[in-house]
Amino acid sequence: MDDRFSRGQLGFEQAYCCTSFSKSKKSELECGDKIVMPESALHALMARDIPHPYMFQIKPYYNPGHVSHCGISEFTADEGFIKVPDWMMENLNLQEGELVLIESALLPTGNFLKLQPHSTKFIQLLNPKAVLEKTLRRFSCLSTGDTIMVTHDNQKFYINVLETKPGPAICLIETDCEVDFAAPLDYKEPEKPEKVKENAPEKVEEEETEEQIKFRPFTGKGRRLDGESVDGKVANSKTQENNAPTTSGSSGGSGAVSASTTSVGGKKSGKLVFGSNGLERLSDDSRNDFKLQERKEQKSQAFTGKKHVLGSL
DSSP states (O other): OOSOOOOOOOOOEEEEEEEEEETTOOOGGGSSEEEEEHHHHHHHHHHHOOOOOOOEEEEEEESOOSSSSEEEEEEOOTTTTTEEEHHHHHTTTOOOOOOEEEEEBBBBBBBEEEEEEEEEHHHHSOOOOHHHHHHHTTTSSSTOEEEEEEEETTTTEEEEEEESSSSSSOOOOOOOOOEEOOTTOOOOOOOOOOOOOTTTTHHHHHHHHHHHHHHSSSSSSSSSSTTBBBSBBBOOHHHHHHOOOOOSTTOOOOOHHHHHOGGGGGTTTTTOOTTTTTEEOOOHHHHHHHHHHHHHHHHHHHHOOOOOOOOGG
């Protein structure tokens, strides 16, 4: 026997055949740790001057493994038999009629309990603390490693005893015991929502910028209608000769061109006017129409359409 548990002066130790309350008419004792012993056990306890309240260590006789502790309800069992709660038989891995060893024990008064429910349904009850307090009033003692049963509203809840203080087994009679809960066995952490990728819009903008850089319409040097470049330099001399107006007396002249050439003072709206210094400007209306048409073409497609040379008009 463990030295941490004290016994009476002579102690009490006896082997009994074990049966469960479910096989008898003592089902009201199912929720709790109290057992039923034969009347001979009472006489033996009193003869050995075992102090009251009576508490016992219980373990399988032939295959001792986990050791539990229990209290006493009454001494009305058949001789050679004891009756125990079903959860205690499961806890000790006992079969009906199996032999167990009962020893008297003196346990320290408990001041701390750490419990772990098997199911989250227990902590979801309206008042799980009150349910637990009501159940523990039916217990005389608890041992570390026990799995006790709590009943409420026709439901059974199993709870592991993870820790007891000040010892591995404690007395719960007339004590104010602090209770701590561990997360239930079936508890799962809530899944964290995936964070929206903040850099995604920036990547889209970067891709759009790259596409804009790849296509740049209307690049290169600009030219004016009089043949000069934008920076003021004269264009190709051959182009100037082709674009220069011819007089009516020239052999290579055209009658259509000669008819349209007048002095600068005789300019007419909507016509190209050639002066002595070459092409000067378009009329205001024609220039606006020309710019509007040019903008429309730029918006649709760059560098499309037929090519025209001013010298061929």
